[in-house]
Amino acid sequence: MDQYQFVxxxxxxxxxxxxxDYNFILADVWDFLEMAGFAFxxxxxxxxxxxxxxxxxxxxTFLNDKPHEECIEKNSNLRWDAIFERDSSAGELFSFLERAGFQLMIPVQAMIDAMIDDGDNWHYQSPxxxxxxxxxxxSxxxxxxxxxxxxxPPYGAHEAAIPYPVDRCQPTFEFVFESLDNGGKKGRTRVVEGETLDILDKLDEELLAVTRERIKKVYDDHxxxxxxxxxxxxxxxxxxxxxxxxxxxxxxxxxxxxxSSDTLVENPGITKGIHDMKEALAKALPWVEFHIVEPREDETLMVCIIGKGYQAPSVTFKYCVRRLKIEPARDFLEAVFLTEGVDDTCLVMGSRDNESGNRRRSLEKYFGDEFYGHHPVGNTRTCSPIREWTSQEIVTYLxxxxxxxxxxxxxNTELLQFYGSAAGSECPLGAAVVNDNEAMMQCGKSARTGCYACTISNDRSMGNLVSAYPEYEKYYRxxxxxxxxxxxxxxxxxxxxxxxGRSKIGRGIGDLTIDSRTLILEAMHRLGIEWRESEILxxxxxxxxxxxxEGFPLTDRFREAIYALLGVTGGFRGVLCNPIFDPFGTGVDQFTKADADAIARIMAEDKERETAVV
Structure with missing residues (x-):
């Protein structure tokens, strides 16, 4: 085990x-902390x-919302005074909170495991x-x-203490519980003119004729x-x-x-539509090639979160866009088009001016008034024949x-039914449209029928789908x-x-704890969220x-959560595990489905031999 260094x-x-903001009870808590000599x-x-x-x-602090129950570990049923002395700083704080009317609950956690372990397992000894x-x-x-x-100081706080705020006694008088899924935000949804999904009586014939001329030009030129x-x-x-x-x-x-692209955390309706279209085209138009690109296994969203401990993507930390969309699409385009040359190639996309302000600005930047634009990969030609279409015209055509x-x-009727339930706009194919920075800016900007695990935007589409597709509720949750x-x-x-770096600790927010990763794994198993076995491993x-x-507190609960997703039963743990009974290299004897199949096969063969002898 390496020794940590604070740097x-x-x-x-x-x-x-x-x-x-504060309320009266929070102001009292802060008054206590200041009087008790806690440095701020x-x-x-x-x-x-x-x-x-x-x-x-x-x-x-949770003031205008409350903690989501599914984000909290179960109660350990321990009392704080079994861990801390009452006259310690922690004991004095917890005693005050009880007197102030707080109900205290200690969840199961690696820290408790470390205390109970008392040093026998070095994995629990970590700063x-x-x-x-x-x-x-x-309240x-x-x-x-x-x-x-x-x-x-944790979370990147100031190294030196600062004065307590003097205006903390201006409390709020409301305590409103908001749903975690809408981010606690209120307000009406803004409807963009022309972006409803109403089917028109008929499609503008001139618009369709102009678009078909554009399609013909692309077809003839490449x-x-x-x-x-x-x-x-x-x-x-x-x-x-x-x-x-x-x-x-x-x-x-x-x-x-x-x-096409599959991020492996795609809206299941979109994923199904892509694969259904691939199968249908293989039968109807076998001369059309259909490629679905995927992220590298060590760069998928859940591998980054569980394996690398990355925080869930946010507006300021969009690592998912590059790993799930930009790099897979770019790698494919480079492998397919650059090797054969791009002089006679065109990438055709479905971006529209009316779709969003960000998309319109991107189209204007990369196309201007020109018919063709150029993709960053090899300066390949690009074209968007339906730039002027509205959503109404799109759904009318389909x-x-x-x-x-x-x-x-x-x-098309299946797709329109899905869109009608989702009421979301379309998610782009990442770098296939614009350069890296533009793709980063666009993804997650509005409600889109994209990744079900998207934590960048308050995507409404998945929530809207639940009423029509109850099986999607697990993804929403x-x-x-x-x-x-x-x-x-x-x-x-x-x-x-x-x-x-390796075994060094500095100031900042940091990676996800092993406890939080365990909670996520347990939620995946409880809700039935699909995760490929190879990614889990x-x-x-x-x-x-x-x-x-490095001595990170790797708990038995984390291992059990992994085993549950793998569908294996844990047995004896330790260094003496036979590789035959440890097929995943996890350090535990396991009974897998492959074992069960092998036993059934051997028993069937024995029965056949017995029958033959008789």
Whole structure:
């Protein structure tokens, strides 16, 4: 095991000098802290205050909302005075909170495991440990964290103490519980003119004629045409228009391929539509190539979260866009087009001016008044034939024009029904449209039928789908859990200390704790969220090779959560596990489905031999 070093590191965390708001009970708590001599080191992200009294304390505050039950570990049924002396700094704080009317609850956690373990398991001995206790009051709630190290202020707070705010006695008088899924925000949804999904009596014939002329120009000008299909209505329209033209004007020298993307956390309706379309085209138009690109296994969203401990993506930390969309699409385009040259190639997409302000500005930037634009990969030509179409015109075209592959599935009516339930706009195919920075800015900006696990925007489409597709409720709930645990630091889901290279700790928000990762894994198993076995094993090996070596508190609960998703039964643990009974290299004897199948096969063979002898 490596020894941790505390190092001075650059810190970009913004620290303020007061909570966003207070009520009477919070003002009383802060009065107590000041009078008891707790040094104040600032507030992070409006609601998380850092104090010092012998060690560091963090008070995460829920004032205008309440903690989501599914983001909290189960009760350990321990009392705080079985862990802390009453005359200690922590004991005095907890005694005051009880007198003030708070109900205190200690969830199961690695810190408790470490105390019970008493040093027998070195995995539990880590400076990243922190004690957590929830405090519930009728007017607010708090998560109190007590750090076992006292060298670095957690969460990037000020190193030097600062004065307490003098205006904290201006309380709010309302305590409104909001749903976690809408981010606690209120307000009416803005409807963009022309962007409803109403089907018109008929499509403008001139618009359709102009668009078909554009399709013809692209077809005539190029021998290789890539249709970028995200699974939504806009890209479906462009693909149908191009394939209709190709059927009417067959040319064996033309090569048409459809390029789509599966982030592996895609809206299940979109994923199904993409794969249904691929199967239907293989039967109806076998000369059309259909490629679905995926992220590398060590870069998928859940591997990054569980294996690498990344926080859930946010507006300021959009690592998912590059890993799930930009790099897979770019790698494919480079492999397919750059090797053969791009002079006679065009990428056709379904972006529209009316779709969103961001998309319109992007189109204007990369196309201007020109018919063709250029993609960053090899300066490949790009084209958007339906730039001026509205959503109404899109759905009208799809409603009145059967797709040439519809005999075999992926019908337009199915897509329109899905869109009508989702009421969301289309998610782009990442870097297939614009450069990296533009793609980063666009993704998650509005409600889109994109990734079900998207924690960047308050995507309404999945919630809207639940009434029509009850089986999607699990994805909607999981996203709320992921957004809470993996993004809202008030749940204590991050270490609060930044990993700075191997075995070094500095100031910052930090990675996800092993407890928060365990909660996410348990939620996936409980809700039935699909996760490929190979990804699970990749994530687990990352934890073993990185965290465990450095003494990260790798708990039995984390292992059991992994085993549950793998569908294996844990047996004897330790270094003496036979590889035959440890097929995943997890350090535990396991009974797998493969074992059960092998036993059944051997028993069947024995029975056949017995029958033959008789």
């Amino acid at each position: 001075d590191s650059k810190n970009k965390v913004s620290v303020s000098d007061r909570l966003r 080191h600032g507030v992070i992200r409006d609601w998380s205050a850092v104090f010092f009294q012998g060690t560091y304390f963090v008070l995460h 990243k440990h922190k004690f957590q206790m929830y405090c519930f009051h009728s 607010c709630a708090m998560l109190v964290e007590v750090y076992m190290q006292n060298q670095i 021998s290789r045409i890539g249709l970028l299909v995200s699974g939504g209505k806009d890209s479906r329209t462009v693909a149908q228009l191009m394939l209709e033209h190709a059927i009417a004007n067959p040319d064996p020298t033309k090569k048409i391929m459809i390029i 409603a009145f024009n059967r797709a040439p592959w519809s005999k075999y599935g992926a019908r 999981f996203r709320g859990i992921l957004k809470g645990i993996g993004q809202d630091i008030r749940y204590g889901g991050t270490v609060g200390l930044q990993r700075v 990749t994530a687990y090996q990352m934890v073993l090779h990185r965290e465990e070596v």
